[in-house]
Amino acid sequence: MTLIEKLENNERLSLEDGIALYDLDLFTLGQYANKRRRALHGNKVFFNVNRHINPTNICKDVCKFCAFSANRKNPNPYTMSHEEILSALENSLKHSAITEVHIVSAHNPATGLEWYLEVFSKIKERFPFLHVKALTAAEINFLATEYGLSFDEVIEKMIEHGVDSMPGGGAEIFDEAVREYICKGKVSSEEWLHIHELWHKRGKESNATMLFGHVEKREHRIDHMLRLRDLQDKTGGFNAFIPLVYQRDNNYLHVKDFLSSTEILKTFAISRLMLDNIDHIKAYWATSTINLALVAMEYGADDLDGTIEVESIQSAAGAKSAKGLGLQSILELIQTSGFTPVERDSLYNERKIY
Numbered sequence: 001m002t003l004i005e006k007l008e009n010n011e012r013l014s015l016e017d018g019i020a021l022y023d024l025d026l027f028t029l030g031q032y033a034n035k036r037r038r039a040l041h042g043n044k045v046f047f048n049v050n051r052h053i054n055p056t057n058i059c060k061d062v063c064k065f066c067a068f069s070a071n072r073k074n075p076n077p078y079t080m081s082h083e084e085i086l087s088a089l090e091n092s093l094k095h096s097a098i099t100e101v102h103i104v105s106a107h108n109p110a111t112g113l114e115w116y117l118e119v120f121s122k123i124k125e126r127f128p129f130l131h132v133k134a135l136t137a138a139e140i141n142f143l144a145t146e147y148g149l150s151f152d153e154v155i156e157k158m159i160e161h162g163v164d165s166m167p168g169g170g171a172e173i174f175d176e177a178v179r180e181y182i183c184k185g186k187v188s189s190e191e192w193l194h195i196h197e198l199w200h201k202r203g204k205e206s207n208a209t210m211l212f213g214h215v216e217k218r219e220h221r222i223d224h225m226l227r228l229r230d231l232q233d234k235t236g237g238f239n240a241f242i243p244l245v246y247q248r249d250n251n252y253l254h255v256k257d258f259l260s261s262t263e264i265l266k267t268f269a270i271s272r273l274m275l276d277n278i279d280h281i282k283a284y285w286a287t288s289t290i291n292l293a294l295v296a297m298e299y300g301a302d303d304l305d306g307t308i309e310v311e312s313i314q315s316a317a318g319a320k321s322a323k324g325l326g327l328q329s330i331l332e333l334i335q336t337s338g339f340t341p342v343e344r345d346s347l348y349n350e351r352k353i354y
């Protein structure tokens, strides 16, 4: 069967197929990805009203792509107190009806396990209506190693303290050789996948990211998607796949060539076609820019993340658009692009169709 026949018949695609998809012209590829996206979600573009908080940038790990960690090129170390985190949320709630707080931190050995966990209970106590999406598999691995706990024990504590779902960070690129080069010593690919499997076994949901546009090759991206597809076949716990466009400022990777917009759009389209068992493809506009994220909606993606408000990890690495969007702006941008805005909750239940 030819690749085009496979696409026409919605056949499952192999590693070789995925690599060959990059050789199709953007419009042909986009047509197939858009067809698949529309069969799943029609004209809808999903978003949520959320707030990202990155409570500390002090990190024991040394990922070459990271500009956020204060151990690297960021000269301003900080650790927020619980009270600061709570008042940041209070401030957000004064002007927008956020339904989710997304918390991702660096791996800070100076703060105790309690610092990490207690803040979740405090958030739940003060704002019981907020969905807490927190602790990447990389952070869980860090906490387990640092405090001599098993992954399951950390997961147990997360659930006890009110974490509702896990974000998809820390996945980077699963290929072991690339991973060794870009983030040696951090959670391994096998551990990342195992932690999400354990989380899913508890009946909980999570996301999966992929950092692309640095030193990886196309085949590494497809391999990354296939490892996720295999786990999703087993557990069904992934809500969304999020290709994160690498930002090149202030870090140690020294990548000269930024990806072309065509390569970025092709990667969104290919992820829609390869990941036949993950419902949502998120174009995280903080790394792709809002304009390209909107175009990505025609190339397989269906979700924009949210209003975000404040984001530090990508903006430290040069992302110009990582400062948040108001609800009204997000609605207008989706509508003028010809799509129907759908505000969702963190688990993709529809809250409001505009």
Ligand code: V47
Residues within 6 Å of the ligand: 065, 066, 067, 104, 136, 166, 167, 168, 169, 170, 171, 172, 207, 208, 209, 210, 211, 242, 244, 245, 246, 247, 248, 251, 284, 287, 305, 313, 314, 317
């Ligand atoms: O894993 C670090 C990435 C991620 C850079 O689950 C960089 O809904 C680009 O996990 N250029 C953390 N990216 C962010 C994250 C996330 C974001 C949005 C939505 C969700 C979700 C999760 O930030 C890390 C890493 O891959 N990152 N440095 C950089 N220079």
